[in-house]
Amino acid sequence: MKSVVLTTPGSVHLTDLPRPTPGEGEVRLRVVLAGICSTDRHIFQGHFTVQLPRVLGHELVGSVAVGAGVPPTWVGQVCGVQPARFCGKCPPCRRGLPELCEQFACLGNTQDGGFAEYTLVRAEQLVPLGSLPPEVAVWLEPLACVLHALEVSAAATSQSVLVSGAGTLGKLMVMTLSATSQAQLAVVDPNPDKVQQALELGAQAGWVVPRSGPATEVGEQIRQWAADGLQTVIDTSGSPAAIERAIDWSGAGARIVLFGVSDPEARVTLSPTVILSKETQMRAVAGMTPTAFIQAEHLLRAGRVDPRRLAAGVVELSDVPQILAEGKLLNRGKVLIRPGGEGL
Numbered sequence: 184m185k186s187v188v189l190t191t192p193g194s195v196h197l198t199d200l201p202r203p204t205p206g207e208g209e210v211r212l213r214v215v216l217a218g219i220c221s222t223d224r225h226i227f228q229g230h231f232t233v234q235l236p237r238v239l240g241h242e243l244v245g246s247v248a249v250g251a252g253v254p255p256t257w258v259g260q261v262c263g264v265q266p267a268r269f270c271g272k273c274p275p276c277r278r279g280l281p282e283l284c285e286q287f288a289c290l291g292n293t294q295d296g297g298f299a300e301y302t303l304v305r306a307e308q309l310v311p312l313g314s315l316p317p318e319v320a321v322w323l324e325p326l327a328c329v330l331h332a333l334e335v336s337a338a339a340t341s342q343s344v345l346v347s348g349a350g351t352l353g354k355l356m357v358m359t360l361s362a363t364s365q366a367q368l369a370v371v372d373p374n375p376d377k378v379q380q381a382l383e384l385g386a387q388a389g390w391v392v393p394r395s396g397p398a399t400e401v402g403e404q405i406r407q408w409a410a411d412g413l414q415t416v417i418d419t420s421g422s423p424a425a426i427e428r429a430i431d432w433s434g435a436g437a438r439i440v441l442f443g444v445s446d447p448e449a450r451v452t453l454s455p456t457v458i459l460s461k462e463t464q465m466r467a468v469a470g471m472t473p474t475a476f477i478q479a480e481h482l483l484r485a486g487r488v489d490p491r492r493l494a495a496g497v498v499e500l501s502d503v504p505q506i507l508a509e510g511k512l513l514n515r516g517k518v519l520i521r522p523g524g525e526g527l
């Protein structure tokens with residue numbers, strides 16, 4: 184079967200691999216649709232370490248091909264996939280932080296993933312789609328990550344939320360916030376087109392900011408916009424400048440949530456005096472939780488969030504190595520892969 188395999192950071196190839204054989208409790212899925220995540224690009228760039236060689240891809244929809252883990256009537260059913268597994272027993276799991284599970288397992292990370300014609304999952308990871316279109320269900324995992332960040336940010340009870348960075352997940356965050364919260368919602372991004380798109384998706388205000396530096400004027404306008412003090416900032420960019428501005432712009436008792444992935448060499452300069460004087464709260468989120476995944480399924484099924492307009496296009500497996508290397512298409516939105524495998 185055709186597979187996209189990362190052999191070393193920066194080196195990814197279309198390779199022929201044998202179709203994987205399901206073990207006890209496992210199912211072979213024929214991949215119908217897979218999404219390229221910014222995490223996949225970070226893995227490709229070596230910002231995240233995974234055991235290599237590895238078939239990438241953790242966002243996918245597939246049809247059940249062969250499985251010891253499901254009744255025969257499941258064969259041919261199209262399912263979404265909960266890509267991550269948590270042990271439930273380690274100290275972080277027991278403390279309610281499953282995303283930090285010491286035995287964390289995930290497709291495209293600790294095991295081969297969805298950038299292939301077929302992949303193996305455990306039966307309990309399947310979400311039968313019913314009437315949910317694959318083009319919507321492929322967003323289950325990214326939306327779950329967004330919902331986890333929103334829960335941590337307490338955005339639901341915030342008066343003003345600034346989404347920093349209007350890439351695909353920043354825009355999904357804006358869409359989700361405008362569908363689920365009453366907060367005043369604004370966005371900043373260095374790219375004017377992305378700011379404009381975020382405004383069309385429900386942000387009430389937006390500003391273009393430079394990639395580096397303090398952006399003092401924008402800060403003044405944001406302070407006027409959030410008259411009672413900016414309460415929540417969710418940074419989807421991972422940019423040190425954006426994080427420094429978030430601390431500077433936010434008001435008393437504000438909560439800043441770090442959601443974007445940074446270069447491992449990145450460093451942020453912060454003033455303990457400023458943080459102390461405002462009692463700024465900072466929290467990072469890594470990935471999603473099982474609860475957020477269930478919420479994502481509900482929101483997508485109810486049609487309250489429809490991320491299909493955030494897709495940049497549908498490509499074939501053979502296009503993926505170049506797309507990961509260039510990054511250009513990924514910058515325009517979610518790239519979906521249709522592997523097109525046939526049979527079981």
Ligand SMILES: [Zn+2]
Nearest residue numbers: 220242324325
């Ligand atoms: Zn993802």
Ligand SMILES: [Zn+2]
Nearest residue numbers: 270273276284
């Ligand atoms: Zn655990």
